[in-house]
Amino acid sequence: xxxxxxxxxxxxxxxxxxxxxxxxxxVSSYSDLSVTLDMPSAKLRFFLVRGSPFLTCLTTxxxxxxxxxxxxxxxxxxxxxxxxxxxKLNNNQTWLIYSSSPINMSHxxxxxxxxxxxxxxxxxxxxxxxxxxxxxxDRFSSCYPISGDVAFTKPFCLEYKWxxxxxxxxxxxxxxxxxxLLSSKDSEVTVLDDFKYNSVDGELVGVVGDSWVLKTDPVSxxxxxxxxxxxxxxxxxxxxxxxxxxxxxxxxxTTTSSYFYGKLIARxxxxxxxxxxxxxxxxIPTIRKFLKxxxxxxxxxxxxxxxxxxxxxxxxxxxxxxxxxxxxxxxFGIYNDHHYHLGYFLYGIAVLAKFDLAWGRKYRSxxxxxxxxxxxxxxxSNSNYTRLRCFDLYKLHSWAGGLTEFADGRxxxxxxxxxxxxxxxxxxxxxxxxxxxxxxxxxxxxxxxxAARTWWxxxxxxxxxxxxxxxxxxxxxxxxxxKRDSGLWFAPPEWKECRLxxxxxxxxxxxxVLFSDVGFARELVNWTLPAxxxxxxxxxxxxxxxxxxxxxxxxxxxxxxxxxxxxxxxNTLTNLLWWIHSRGDEEEAGYGGKIGTLYLVxxxxxESFILRKVVNKFLDESGKMVCPSRKSFSGEExxxxxxxxxxxxxxxHLESTWDPHVCFCGLVSWFEQVLLQSLPLKTQExx
Numbered sequence: 001x002x003x004x005x006x007x008x009x010x011x012x013x014x015x016x017x018x019x020x021x022x023x024x025x026x027v028s029s030y031s032d033l034s035v036t037l038d039m040p041s042a043k044l045r046f047f048l049v050r051g052s053p054f055l056t057c058l059t060t061x062x063x064x065x066x067x068x069x070x071x072x073x074x075x076x077x078x079x080x081x082x083x084x085x086x087x088k089l090n091n092n093q094t095w096l097i098y099s100s101s102p103i104n105m106s107h108x109x110x111x112x113x114x115x116x117x118x119x120x121x122x123x124x125x126x127x128x129x130x131x132x133x134x135x136x137x138d139r140f141s142s143c144y145p146i147s148g149d150v151a152f153t154k155p156f157c158l159e160y161k162w163x164x165x166x167x168x169x170x171x172x173x174x175x176x177x178x179x180x181l182l183s184s185k186d187s188e189v190t191v192l193d194d195f196k197y198n199s200v201d202g203e204l205v206g207v208v209g210d211s212w213v214l215k216t217d218p219v220s221x222x223x224x225x226x227x228x229x230x231x232x233x234x235x236x237x238x239x240x241x242x243x244x245x246x247x248x249x250x251x252x253x254t255t256t257s258s259y260f261y262g263k264l265i266a267r268x269x270x271x272x273x274x275x276x277x278x279x280x281x282x283x284i285p286t287i288r289k290f291l292k293x294x295x296x297x298x299x300x301x302x303x304x305x306x307x308x309x310x311x312x313x314x315x316x317x318x319x320x321x322x323x324x325x326x327x328x329x330x331x332f333g334i335y336n337d338h339h340y341h342l343g344y345f346l347y348g349i350a351v352l353a354k355f356d357l358a359w360g361r362k363y364r365s366x367x368x369x370x371x372x373x374x375x376x377x378x379x380x381s382n383s384n385y386t387r388l389r390c391f392d393l394y395k396l397h398s399w400a401g402g403l404t405e406f407a408d409g410r411x412x413x414x415x416x417x418x419x420x421x422x423x424x425x426x427x428x429x430x431x432x433x434x435x436x437x438x439x440x441x442x443x444x445x446x447x448x449x450x451a452a453r454t455w456w457x458x459x460x461x462x463x464x465x466x467x468x469x470x471x472x473x474x475x476x477x478x479x480x481x482x483k484r485d486s487g488l489w490f491a492p493p494e495w496k497e498c499r500l501x502x503x504x505x506x507x508x509x510x511x512x513v514l515f516s517d518v519g520f521a522r523e524l525v526n527w528t529l530p531a532x533x534x535x536x537x538x539x540x541x542x543x544x545x546x547x548x549x550x551x552x553x554x555x556x557x558x559x560x561x562x563x564x565x566x567x568x569x570x571n572t573l574t575n576l577l578w579w580i581h582s583r584g585d586e587e588e589a590g591y592g593g594k595i596g597t598l599y600l601v602x603x604x605x606x607e608s609f610i611l612r613k614v615v616n617k618f619l620d621e622s623g624k625m626v627c628p629s630r631k632s633f634s635g636e637e638x639x640x641x642x643x644x645x646x647x648x649x650x651x652x653h654l655e656s657t658w659d660p661h662v663c664f665c666g667l668v669s670w671f672e673q674v675l676l677q678s679l680p681l682k683t684q685e686x687x
Contacts, residue, residue: 001465007070008069010069011067013042013059014064014113015063024039025038032393032394033050033150033393033394042063044057044058045058047144052172054122055123056145056146062118065112067111067113068111069111073087076088078105083100083103084138098141099120140208142166143169145170146164147162149161150393152377152443156217156439158443162211171206171208173204174191175201176454178212187213189209191205192205202454219442222509226582227583229578234280240573241278241280242283245287249290250293250294258341261294262343263506266344266348266570267569271574277578278578288352307319316335316385317369339418339421342370342373343425344420344424346370346424347423349428374388390418397412397415400412400413413478416502416504419449422445425441429441449513455479458474458476459520474523486499496528496530496531497542505544518551522551529549538568539564540566541568561577561580
């Protein structure tokens, strides 16, 4: 399914002051939601602000405007004030041209020219050429945005802030996910339900207001399964666990690919957490040894054949292989798939730092560098890493494509690996007691999940895409900026098991949230199962299909999983058994259900109560919480709980300032790792 770009109108200047000037265009400024593009020789400045229904151009020095079209102009007329022109083309489009002061324009068969003009020009296409929308564009033509920033105001909340000029209210456009998350209680906005444009992303609806607040339901970032595992299932999992851990051998790894190596690291880290969840701790030392042997060479730069390097030009991390071969590591050297690869490494680092505090302290700076490559929130021009490399703050999901230009724009294939990246960063925040990282990672994971549900998961009867596309697909293969592909980079559309699997792997607790819609999981599995009869279907891909089937039919899925002869390189029998036995008693969920809300509401109240009781034991007489020793995190004795949060703080201040879920994540991690370990074993188990 395509949205083809057509250059309906092209704007330039006829009286260029210096046609031979070296740069035809210059990006003079940019922000989260905008780019200001200058054409110095033409004395034109374009404010390219995402979500604006108008193209806005500032002209200076008495510029003569030229507008050309590949179509024929059927009619052209102006208002009496000469501040508005209506242009009708032979492709059934109607364009409106507004000016901040009177401008004299004339036209030919396929061109429009003006006399010298200084001021603002705004151009918009009339939706469906329907005259009923013209009054709306007229009304909001005088207020224009020049930039837009995104503020991370509080957990699970984003705020769009547009800088505007002119007079009146600002009209912008919201895509379907914006409308789902837009909080009318926190935003002074008006949604114009009847004013809309069609796009490949769905209907773009008018919203009046220069500040939007977007709120997502909280996502639970947990080390273990959300619903837990019944004790009678432990034995089967432990049997598989012993075999899988027994097969860990760092010296036997032959791949030097940052992607496949990262998957092996995360695969082993899953075994450690499953062992902890089923109370079989005997294998953890072996796993910890394997994780150290596999992670440390990458962090120390001693890994033979590959490694991570910092690239000053683009402000990011590249691999040694990627420096000399743009196709190596799936294009990691040209910034493809950074969040995928690094997400796997962060998962392993988070787990190892959880189980080995001293190791975590030693490699903290390297760990945070890997995270910052794709999750830096800073805006400093001299930062080592660009701001949110992969995440698109307007679309509200990530792009996997890097520096390579494609006709269809940027692209992303696996939403689940994108979710895993931010989830892993949040887990690393838990391991290091960093509530800021927990909050940011959790929020980005939540937004990525919402986006996956909106644009990648195609439910029966959905109206977002065309009827034919919806009938033939239950999941998008590769999502492009202006196209939806059924096929994958590595597989044709008919390989439905790959299309399902690439949207599910790696299988972890966050997968429960990504596929919490049981009704859709059933649709997707039923759509996929016939493809498993094809000759040559990989056992690893079958495993993911059966895992999703286990959401609504545990017994059948369990038998299928036991009969598998192999697993994906990032998966194990242990992990599949953990998944099936932690499904609980699933109920059919309606489409569009809230993400993790019920679980979090219950847990946050319980966690808040328990945490208050625990934390009160460590308050001084003034009500401030001071850890007797913070050397494990700060390297200095007697430091506050976490200087990154707010220095010394009282419980009341913490509770009023931070989201309860995020407070709990950071504080309980500190409690667990610094205090709990000093208690008797029986007391630890009880707590």
